[in-house]
Amino acid sequence: MEAPTHSTVHLSDWQKSYFALTSGTCTPAQKADEYRAKILRIQYAWANSEISQVCAANLFKKYAEKYSAIIDSDNIETGLNNYAENILTLAKCQQNDSDKWQSALTTDNVFELKCVQERMQAGKNFQSTQMAPTDAFVPAGNGVSASATPGLPRLGVFSSAAESERCAGSSKCASWGPDLLEHPSSSKSLQSTLPPVTKTSDIPPASSVSLKEQVHTGFQVTPLFGNKEMTSSSSLKMSGGCRDGQNLSLPSQSAVHAWSGKRKAFYGLADKGSAAPSSLAPCQPPVSTEASSFSGNRNGNEESAAPGFRTAKEQLWVDQQKKPQSLHQRTPASSYGGVKKSLGAGRSRGPFGKFVPPIPKQDGSENGGAQCKAHARGPPDPALPVDERLKNIEPKMVELIMHEIMDHGPPVNWDDIAGVEFAKATIKEIVVWPMLRPDIFTGLRGPPKGILLFGPPGTGKTLIGKCIACQSGATFFSISASSLTSKWVGEGEKMVRALFAVARCQQPAVIFIDEIDSLLSQRGDGEHESSRRIKTEFLVQLDGATTSSEDRILVVGATNRPQEIDEAARRRLVKRLYIPLPEASARKQIVTRLMSKEHSCLSEEEVELIVQKSHGFSGADMTQLCREASLGPIRSLQSMDIATILPDQVRPIAFVDFESALRTVRPSVSSKDLELYETWNQTFGCGGLSTCSWRRGRGSQGCGI
Numbered sequence: 061m062e063a064p065t066h067s068t069v070h071l072s073d074w075q076k077s078y079f080a081l082t083s084g085t086c087t088p089a090q091k092a093d094e095y096r097a098k099i100l101r102i103q104y105a106w107a108n109s110e111i112s113q114v115c116a117a118n119l120f121k122k123y124a125e126k127y128s129a130i131i132d133s134d135n136i137e138t139g140l141n142n143y144a145e146n147i148l149t150l151a152k153c154q155q156n157d158s159d160k161w162q163s164a165l166t167t168d169n170v171f172e173l174k175c176v177q178e179r180m181q182a183g184k185n186f187q188s189t190q191m192a193p194t195d196a197f198v199p200a201g202n203g204v205s206a207s208a209t210p211g212l213p214r215l216g217v218f219s220s221a222a223e224s225e226r227c228a229g230s231s232k233c234a235s236w237g238p239d240l241l242e243h244p245s246s247s248k249s250l251q252s253t254l255p256p257v258t259k260t261s262d263i264p265p266a267s268s269v270s271l272k273e274q275v276h277t278g279f280q281v282t283p284l285f286g287n288k289e290m291t292s293s294s295s296l297k298m299s300g301g302c303r304d305g306q307n308l309s310l311p312s313q314s315a316v317h318a319w320s321g322k323r324k325a326f327y328g329l330a331d332k333g334s335a336a337p338s339s340l341a342p343c344q345p346p347v348s349t350e351a352s353s354f355s356g357n358r359n360g361n362e363e364s365a366a367p368g369f370r371t372a373k374e375q376l377w378v379d380q381q382k383k384p385q386s387l388h389q390r391t392p393a394s395s396y397g398g399v400k401k402s403l404g405a406g407r408s409r410g411p412f413g414k415f416v417p418p419i420p421k422q423d424g425s426e427n428g429g430a431q432c433k434a435h436a437r438g439p440p441d442p443a444l445p446v447d448e449r450l451k452n453i454e455p456k457m458v459e460l461i462m463h464e465i466m467d468h469g470p471p472v473n474w475d476d477i478a479g480v481e482f483a484k485a486t487i488k489e490i491v492v493w494p495m496l497r498p499d500i501f502t503g504l505r506g507p508p509k510g511i512l513l514f515g516p517p518g519t520g521k522t523l524i525g526k527c528i529a530c531q532s533g534a535t536f537f538s539i540s541a542s543s544l545t546s547k548w549v550g551e552g553e554k555m556v557r558a559l560f561a562v563a564r565c566q567q568p569a570v571i572f573i574d575e576i577d578s579l580l581s582q583r584g585d586g587e588h589e590s591s592r593r594i595k596t597e598f599l600v601q602l603d604g605a606t607t608s609s610e611d612r613i614l615v616v617g618a619t620n621r622p623q624e625i626d627e628a629a630r631r632r633l634v635k636r637l638y639i640p641l642p643e644a645s646a647r648k649q650i651v652t653r654l655m656s657k658e659h660s661c662l663s664e665e666e667v668e669l670i671v672q673k674s675h676g677f678s679g680a681d682m683t684q685l686c687r688e689a690s691l692g693p694i695r696s697l698q699s700m701d702i703a704t705i706l707p708d709q710v711r712p713i714a715f716v717d718f719e720s721a722l723r724t725v726r727p728s729v730s731s732k733d734l735e736l737y738e739t740w741n742q743t744f745g746c747g748g749l750s751t752c753s754w755r756r757g758r759g760s761q762g763c764g765i
């Protein structure tokens with residue numbers, strides 16, 4: 061039989077402690093705290109291989125019932141809900157698997173809590189030391205972590221300096237934060253690092269100071285089961301700083317990975333043995349229910365990595381609470397990859413009344429409008445207040461829209477779109493400028509609410525949509541109509557409603573709907589009921605956007621089949637712009653631009669030749685041609701070993717590569733299709749280059765119309 065290890069000794073202490081707790085000498089509040097700590101210890105010990113899976117399962121099985129009986133009890137005398145009130149109500153506000161938990165928390169009262177205010181103050185002090193929050197516990201060499209930074213507020217759970225040193229003596233302990241999460245294998249036993257039960261009796265019964273402090277500071281109790289579905293209120297959570305090891309300085313990344321692997325495995329384990337009731341799963345971050353639903357657990361926890369540290373976002377939130385009118389200020393930056401706006405911020409600015417000029421451009425692009433810091437934008441902030449207009453929208457949908465439909469891609473400039481000069485000029489005039497200067501573009505000059513970009517596939521319609529959003533400082537929502545009809549079966553119209561609601565909160569906004577024909581196709585007998593409902597909802601929303609002069613929402617529809625669009629919808633998409641195949645000059649621009657980023661040796665004449673030979677190619681075809689040609693030098697390596705060759709040994713891309721690429725890459729648009737676009741453009745289009753002129757150009761080989 062194996063000799064008892066350090067951890068097994070801990071476990072027996074642990075169990076002893078548990079039974080002491082159940083002996084009846086502790087107050088329920090003390091029990092509550094202690095049980096939480098124990099749950100964490102089991103999880104932690106298991107995750108760090110201190111105990112086996114089987115052992116963890118057994119422990120959970122044994123204790124889960126008792127824990128959940130207390131945690132979920134409705135009994136006002138003994139239920140855990142009735143103790144440690146602030147934190148527990150905070151925890152209760154989260155969506156979880158236990159319907160017994162009711163939220164009593166308001167965002168106001170969190171910040172009024174004394175301990176929170178103390179922490180805020182401590183956070184300020186901490187910031188003033190100019191140390192990054194991730195330095196809260198800095199692992200020093202040979203795995204020994206430095207003790208807490210001077211000025212860093214200590215957590216109440218460290219009952220003495222000696223205890224904190226013990227913790228500091230373990231790098232793992234440091235990485236997991238305070239002693240609730242202390243590594244069971246640190247030099248002292250688990251039991252010794254626990255806040256002694258007797259000490260908690262010194263604490264006012266309903267306060268559970270240690271818990272509160274942890275929840276309200278960077279060191280919240282850990283999301284050990286960090287699974288959204290498993291979220292609950294009863295176990296404690298460490299802030300996202302520790303989660304997945306992102307923010308805190310972890311001494312061992314591999315340990316974290318091992319941990320997350322185990323975490324997953326544990327779900328299976330818990331499921332199998334029913335060992336861990338839902339109430340044992342971790343709680344969500346301390347935010348209101350509505351707000352938390354936005355976060356999808358993604359961002360909210362990543363804010364505070366150190367105790368007392370308050371991020372700018374949190375500060376903003378506090379400021380907003382103090383000054384509600386601050387919400388009425390315009391957020392000038394682009395939301396297409398721009399500075400994050402809270403939902404609803406900017407809404408209440410009248411159309412032209414308090415116009416705030418857009419911030420000056422920093423990237424040198426043409427307009428003076430918003431910036432396109434695509435990567436600066438993140439998911440919505442759970443800590444920010446939720447807009448009234450989203451009240452009736454399912455939080456799940458809002459979250460989905462914010463994460464998946466709202467585009468955070470890289471910025472697009474007009475120069476990135478080769479050719480289509482007419483469309484670009486028109487769009488600048490009728491859409492971008494009015495969005496930038498709503499005070500000038502009033503009345504008849506007001507912008508259209510819907511435009512249609514039609515033309516062959518791969519000609520840059522999506523690029524144009526992104527560019528509009530980017531250049532006008534608007535939030536860009538991009539969705540394919542077919543996904544509305546197929547992906548969210550039965551929920552399509554709700555999705556449309558949610559999309560417009562979110563867009564309204566994120567004004568100015570551009571809603572780009574690719575394949576809009578599948579959403580707005582002509583009504584027919586065979587039309588599916590759900591498609592009809594989606595279409596109706598879309599038209600209602602589009603009308604709403606059109607009738608409300610205050611709303612600055614532009615719908616950009618894109619289609620390769622304009623002839624299939626319902627006439628009611630067509631009428632609402634007032635500007636219908638043909639985006640044709642690129643002319644010779646545009647094709648040249650695409651080749652030159654792409655080759656400028658590669659190692660190539662094309663002469664001017666050779667580029668001209670490529671342009672001639674690629675007649676009828678779309679922008680996407682041109683891009684594909686260049687990609688294919690760029691593989692030529694690699695293919696010509698032949699005998700050389702790709703694994704060992706140096707980059708310098710790869711020859712530049714040459715004309716010969718384009719010649720062979722032209723043998724495999726063919727135009728994707730047929731001339732028959734082009735005729736259709738031509739006809740439709742003549743009938744419903746709003747001017748621009750027609751296929752006729754394109755054909756004339758074709759006759760003259762140069763296509764330089």
Ligand SMILES: Nc1ncnc2c1ncn2[C@@H]1O[C@H](COP(=O)(O)OP(=O)(O)OP(=O)(O)O)[C@@H](O)[C@H]1O
Nearest residue numbers: 476477478516517518519520521522523679680683
């Ligand atoms: N005018 C253009 N200038 C530069 N690149 C272009 C142009 N048109 C297309 N491309 C290239 O082709 C790719 C696809 O373009 P995009 O998705 O905008 O076409 P689309 O017209 O929206 O196509 P679809 O109708 O199939 O959705 C772009 O990412 C870009 O690389």
